[in-house]
Amino acid sequence: DGGITQSPKYLFRKEGQNVTLSCEQNLNHDAMYWYRQDPGQGLRLIYYSQIVNDFQKGDIAEGYSVSREKKESFPLTVTSAQKNPTAFYLCAAENRDTPPYGYTFGSGTRLTVV
């Protein structure tokens, strides 16, 4: 079955550390997205990529970095510059081939600063 795999499911980070969240898809979709979810708030866009080797900042990109070297993979690094990284992180790939052209989400990574 096609889908999106995020790992790890839970991640603990010490202050001052960089951590990388993995996102892999086998849906053959070009566009991929990273969102952050905090309690009581909507999903907020961190970064997105519409094609391999290209990516753009979203609304809250500060303290984060991404790469898109392969179509299947879109890892997110949370750097030490991100002051409040504790959140639920969701990766999505976008279907642009057949209606209704929506997102498929991964199961998420819950990051906690300890």
Place this chain on the structure above:
Amino acid sequence: GQNIDQPTEMTATEGAIVQINCTYQTSGFNGLFWYQQHAGEAPTFLSYNVLDGLEEKGRFSSFLSRSKGYSYLLLKELQMKDSASYLCAVRDGSDSWGKLQFGAGTQVVVTP
């Protein structure tokens, strides 16, 4: 920018009907999505509206009025498993694809 508003929480009894409203103010519009999200899990697609009117899919229906910036999701014959957060998301018309903007979600609690 975008402003997407939906109620924080709604409670309903098993077997009843619940309507979740979503209002939006956007610089453009290219579709509205509804997603269901159970706690700690991925959002899953429920419905998509790009033209005015009602889209029905089993127990779930979604309505859109573009002139009013308004949508609702109707859940009929509620089941306990429908207890979840329901997310309204709008695609900004400045892009043909991508970049959904999400509301904060409506937590639906179904009681026996």
